[in-house]
């Protein structure tokens with residue numbers, strides 16, 4: 001190998017390193033530059049990928065600043081409370097292998113990991129009269145579920161999918177894992193959880209004719 005060839009090789013190698021370093025530093029979802037890799041299989045079952053989702057947000061993808069984010073729990077509770085992401089990292093965690101089914105006809109099975117809503121409810125002490133949980137997102141989107149359903153199925157709010165941090169498009173920092181319910185119940189960019197006694201509450205899509213119960217095995221439309 002001539003000196004010139006060796007020199008060219010060294011320059012190419014250094015250039016490649018520089019490109020990798022710069023792209024790591026600019027990875028917005030991943031400020032520490034740690035490479036997280038999505039898992040593709042779990043307990044023998046093939047998983048979908050974050051790349052399989054069809055972007056269908058009513059108000060576009062929301063970019064939430066993790067440093068100023070807080071999750072508020074209020075309404076029919078003894079003690080309204082709100083937590084930063086650092087505080088939320090102290091709560092118990094659960095994983096679930098669940099599919100999301102959109103009424104538009106696509107479905108993605110994934111491993112969701114996050115905080116059981118029951119743990120948040122324990123912290124605020126839900127009042128007797130509450131029967132409905134109304135979820136609010138930063139884009140103004142809302143939806144709701146019966147409190148009994150949330151507790152019986154031990155629903156979680158996910159901050160990780162397939163072992164990576166939830167991407168902005170999937171609702172960073174939290175998406176409700178509304179298992180057994182149509183995708184419109186899986187609120188993304190969750191900022192507020194309101195305990196209510198309004199069992200007839202209708203969220204964004206429910207108000208526009210989609211079924212209020214929203215069971216995947218039930219009707220898509222109508223009351």
Ligand SMILES: Nc1nc2c(c(=O)[nH]1)N[C@H]1C(S)=C(S)[C@@H](COP(=O)(O)O)O[C@H]1N2
Pocket residue numbers: 053054055056057058059100101102103137138139141169170171175182183184185186187188189
């Ligand atoms: N805040 C907010 N959440 C939302 C929506 C939205 O427009 N805004 N769309 C819903 C619909 S219709 C679906 S199918 C799912 C899709 O979520 P995913 O792309 O993370 O699977 O998000 C739901 N949550």
Ligand SMILES: [Mo]
Pocket residue numbers: 056101102103104183184
């Ligand atoms: Mo949807």
